Amino acid sequence: MKNKKNSATAGASPTHSEANSSTKSTLTAKRTPNVSELGTSQEVTWCPGCPNHMILAAVKQTITNIITPPNNSSDQQSDRQAKRPTSEATDKLLQKDFVITTDIGCHAKIFDYLNLSGIYCLHGRSIPTAIGIKLGNPNLKVLTFAGDGAAYSEGMSHFIHAFKHNADITLILHDNQSFSLTTGQPTPTSQQGYISKASPLGTFTKPFNPIKLALASNATFVARTNARDIPHMVETFTKAIAHKGFSFVEVIQDCLIFNIEANGKDKLMYKIKDNTDVKTAEKLADEFDYNSKSGKIPIGIIYQSNEKSLEEKWPQLIKQMNKE
Amino acid sequence: MRLNITIGGKAGQGINKVSQILSNVLAKYGYFTFNYRDYQSLIRGGHNFNTLSISDEPIESHDAKIDILVALDERTIKTHKQSLKKNGITILGDQFKNLGRNQNVALAGSLTKALGIPLEILEKEIQEQFKESAEAIKATEKGFESEKKLHHLKKLKNSPTILSGSQAIAIGAINSGLQLYVAYPMTPATNAMHELAKFQKPTTDNRQPTTDIIVFQAENEIAAASMAIGASFAGKKVMTGTSGGGFDLMGETLSLQGISEIPLTVYLAQRAGPGTGVPTYTAQADLDVALRSGHGEFPRIVVAPGNPIETIEKTSEALFLAEKFKTLSIILSDKHLAESEFSSTLKPAKTPKFKIDRPIPGKDLVKNSSYESDEHGNTTESYTLTEQNVNKRIQKYKDIKEYIQNNFEMIKTHGNKKSKNLIIGWGSTSGAIKDAIKNLDAKFLQVLYCKPLSPQIKKEIENANKVILVECNATGQLGRLIREKTGIKIHNRLLKYNGRPFHSDELKNLLIPMLK
Numbered sequence: 001m002k003n004k005k006n007s008a009t010a011g012a013s014p015t016h017s018e019a020n021s022s023t024k025s026t027l028t029a030k031r032t033p034n035v036s037e038l039g040t041s042q043e044v045t046w047c048p049g050c051p052n053h054m055i056l057a058a059v060k061q062t063i064t065n066i067i068t069p070p071n072n073s074s075d076q077q078s079d080r081q082a083k084r085p086t087s088e089a090t091d092k093l094l095q096k097d098f099v100i101t102t103d104i105g106c107h108a109k110i111f112d113y114l115n116l117s118g119i120y121c122l123h124g125r126s127i128p129t130a131i132g133i134k135l136g137n138p139n140l141k142v143l144t145f146a147g148d149g150a151a152y153s154e155g156m157s158h159f160i161h162a163f164k165h166n167a168d169i170t171l172i173l174h175d176n177q178s179f180s181l182t183t184g185q186p187t188p189t190s191q192q193g194y195i196s197k198a199s200p201l202g203t204f205t206k207p208f209n210p211i212k213l214a215l216a217s218n219a220t221f222v223a224r225t226n227a228r229d230i231p232h233m234v235e236t237f238t239k240a241i242a243h244k245g246f247s248f249v250e251v252i253q254d255c256l257i258f259n260i261e262a263n264g265k266d267k268l269m270y271k272i273k274d275n276t277d278v279k280t281a282e283k284l285a286d287e288f289d290y291n292s293k294s295g296k297i298p299i300g301i302i303y304q305s306n307e308k309s310l311e312e313k314w315p316q317l318i319k320q321m322n323k324e
Numbered sequence: 325m326r327l328n329i330t331i332g333g334k335a336g337q338g339i340n341k342v343s344q345i346l347s348n349v350l351a352k353y354g355y356f357t358f359n360y361r362d363y364q365s366l367i368r369g370g371h372n373f374n375t376l377s378i379s380d381e382p383i384e385s386h387d388a389k390i391d392i393l394v395a396l397d398e399r400t401i402k403t404h405k406q407s408l409k410k411n412g413i414t415i416l417g418d419q420f421k422n423l424g425r426n427q428n429v430a431l432a433g434s435l436t437k438a439l440g441i442p443l444e445i446l447e448k449e450i451q452e453q454f455k456e457s458a459e460a461i462k463a464t465e466k467g468f469e470s471e472k473k474l475h476h477l478k479k480l481k482n483s484p485t486i487l488s489g490s491q492a493i494a495i496g497a498i499n500s501g502l503q504l505y506v507a508y509p510m511t512p513a514t515n516a517m518h519e520l521a522k523f524q525k526p527t528t529d530n531r532q533p534t535t536d537i538i539v540f541q542a543e544n545e546i547a548a549a550s551m552a553i554g555a556s557f558a559g560k561k562v563m564t565g566t567s568g569g570g571f572d573l574m575g576e577t578l579s580l581q582g583i584s585e586i587p588l589t590v591y592l593a594q595r596a597g598p599g600t601g602v603p604t605y606t607a608q609a610d611l612d613v614a615l616r617s618g619h620g621e622f623p624r625i626v627v628a629p630g631n632p633i634e635t636i637e638k639t640s641e642a643l644f645l646a647e648k649f650k651t652l653s654i655i656l657s658d659k660h661l662a663e664s665e666f667s668s669t670l671k672p673a674k675t676p677k678f679k680i681d682r683p684i685p686g687k688d689l690v691k692n693s694s695y696e697s698d699e700h701g702n703t704t705e706s707y708t709l710t711e712q713n714v715n716k717r718i719q720k721y722k723d724i725k726e727y728i729q730n731n732f733e734m735i736k737t738h739g740n741k742k743s744k745n746l747i748i749g750w751g752s753t754s755g756a757i758k759d760a761i762k763n764l765d766a767k768f769l770q771v772l773y774c775k776p777l778s779p780q781i782k783k784e785i786e787n788a789n790k791v792i793l794v795e796c797n798a799t800g801q802l803g804r805l806i807r808e809k810t811g812i813k814i815h816n817r818l819l820k821y822n823g824r825p826f827h828s829d830e831l832k833n834l835l836i837p838m839l840k
Binding site for chain 1 (some may be wrong): 524543549550551557560576577684692809
């Protein structure tokens with residue numbers, strides 16, 4: 001069959017050894033020359049005062065803490081280094097071991113502002129793409145950024161399944177209760193009655209409670225933090241990254257332009273102790289309904305449990321983790 | 325020499341077992357077979373049948389007219405009586421009802437006798453298949469005694485191997501070193517997933533898997549394609565697979581592939597649509613969507629093998645090209661190719677081996693984006709960069725085209741190569757065409773690459789006096805593609821779109837008056 005080559009395909013059989021060496025003209029994976037800095041020179045286009053600036057700062061601080069070798073620290077830095085949380089899970093990580101996936105939305109612009117490997121994904125798909133990265137290389141440390149619109153509307157099935165898969169990924173979810181990049185339409189966590197250009201009659205539906213949903217989906221790590229509290233974010237992100245399994249961190253943030261009625265929840269927030277009890281977690285989750293501002297908003301580790309992650313279950317992935 | 329046996333019954337009665345045993349017996353006896361599986365989307369009841377076609381030379385199709393009908397129920401007789409040739413016979417399953425599970429083995433015995441094959445060949449096959457074979461051997465004897473020798477098949481020296489299109493996808497993928505297959509179940513793509521999944525387990529003789537492939541079931545096709553992109557980015561050889569509706573869901577990810585240039589290979593097994601359509605039946609109606617799915621303009625490769633050997637070859641080529649050009653490769657198959665069992669003595673061509681040596685995370689700093697991006701991988705909205713990037717993608721397709729033209733088989737011609745009657749077809753329909761034109765004054769041009777399309781096609785059409793297009797769809801999608809690329813409209817068309825593939829005898833009867 002193969003021998004009866006048509007004249008159209010006449011020519012030497014492929015010289016496959018050169019297949020990869022001749023790809024330079026088409027090789028378009030982008031490389032950033034300077035890997036020592038966590039930031040980039042990209043113009044930051046978040047609104048002045050947007051809490052996303054603070055989330056970016058907290059992420060940079062968290063990663064800097066993790067990747068700075070303790071013995072390299074000068075005396076002045078020793079204070080900060082002393083406070084640096086240590087964990088076996090993150091001890092040997094370098095900047096190049098971090099990979100981010102971001103969704104689409106205001107939050108996702110963080111992709112351009114972080115000098116880390118990653119994929120700027122399609123709307124709603126940052127979670128499954130991140131799981132794919134872990135299936136591809138379980139030794140990478142993957143952070144996923146998503147907004148409330150992206151993860152709970154377009155990507156809801158992925159959000160729920162992420163807890164079931166329990167891949168070792170940290171989801172940082174920017175929740176401002178609004179689709180802000182598209183000028184303020186309601187998201188699944190927008191309060192009932194929210195009037196926007198898309199909903200002039202007011203939003204009829206009640207918001208989801210993602211924390212309850214996560215607990216119901218057998219989450220192994222659920223946390224909430226405040227975008228205006230950088231130290232709390234750093235502490236929470238650090239614990240989330242150290243967690244073996246899928247860690248979900250909800251960051252409550254204001255949008256200064258759209259759905260401003262939902263803003264100003266800081267005064268309702270109070271810090272909790274790290275919790276590992278399911279019943280307590282359920283009670284904590286119930287305290288804030290995303291709809292009214294009457295309740296209290298607990299921040300901190302709402303729930304953490306120890307279960308094998310996806311990478312620890314698949315023999316093929318265990319083999320890869322041991323190799324590198 | 326050609327014989328056709330139809331074995332029919334309700335789902336769950338084990339008709340596949342009969343044709344499987346008999347196919348193996350025939351392979352041992354040196355004959356070529358082709359097994360067509362016609363089944364409904366249900367687990368119990370209904371009417372399912374297999375048509376096992378037998379020949380002393382290679383075949384890749386079945387006939388409509390049959391020599392032997394094996395009926396496991398009344399409905400089979402009613403449905404297939406009119407297909408039986410004048411001197412054809414019917415073998416009833418009922419006579420072996422008391423044998424329970426071994427009813428099918430007994431029927432294989434009856435068929436072995438009717439074909440004139442010695443009993444010991446069947447017994448050998450049974451011993452290989454069953455651990456506890458004593459009861460089954462008795463059943464073969466009962467079946468063998470029940471029939472008269474109707475045909476007198478002489479032992480031949482061929483030793484063909486039997487493969488389905490789904491098995492071939494798995495073999496091609498493993499040959500190329502596939503490391504991850506992510507999918508969501510959908511007929512008729514699922515069997516490839518099952519075949520690949522087997523590679524994760526120790527073999528029956530307890531040998532450890534020779535590959536570290538992961539077969540992962542995602543929550544839907546969007547997740548499957550997104551995970552595939554993620555793992556490919558991380559530096560692995562990856563493939564995803566689906567059928568019509570699932571492929572629609574993957575559309576956005578194909579588009580993401582176009583801009584992010586993260587290599588992606590998709591196996592698309594067509595079935596009769598639109599919508600849920602006729603899920604367990606065949607069609608070649610998704611060529612259009614394979615060529616166009618995904619918004620924006622970006623390069624892609626669409627290969628369409630016609631049999632398992634070509635499937636092994638084209639799967640490897642698709643994976644090779646996706647990585648080499650950081651592009652999208654689509655392997656277009658269908659239910660007829662994926663689930664029919666072909667026997668062949670041919671060996672696939674040497675696998676185009678490759679390694680992943682692009683920058684990967686963990687080793688390098690790599691940024692890929694769904695946005696148009698600059699040299700650092702960061703977002704750009706600049707009109708100059710946008711235009712530059714578009715031009716790069718256009719140039720990339722030119723490079724792909726040139727490479728494939730110089731290195732891979734894009735078309736094949738079969739039959740009478742000097743004939744001025746040219747039949748054009750692709751994919752699983754190729755089998756019926758090849759068998760139908762034996763002894764006819766016709767040349768068959770089989771299209772293996774639908775994108776890029778071989779420039780040779782235009783020359784072949786120009787050299788012919790009569791051109792006939794044969795496809796399993798209602799609008800002649802390959803014909804339209806050829807018209808788009810060559811400006812030539814093919815007026816003579818044989819199109820079948822009832823979910824069933826062409827039978828070779830049916831096609832021959834349709835072609836004869838057209839060739840006059």
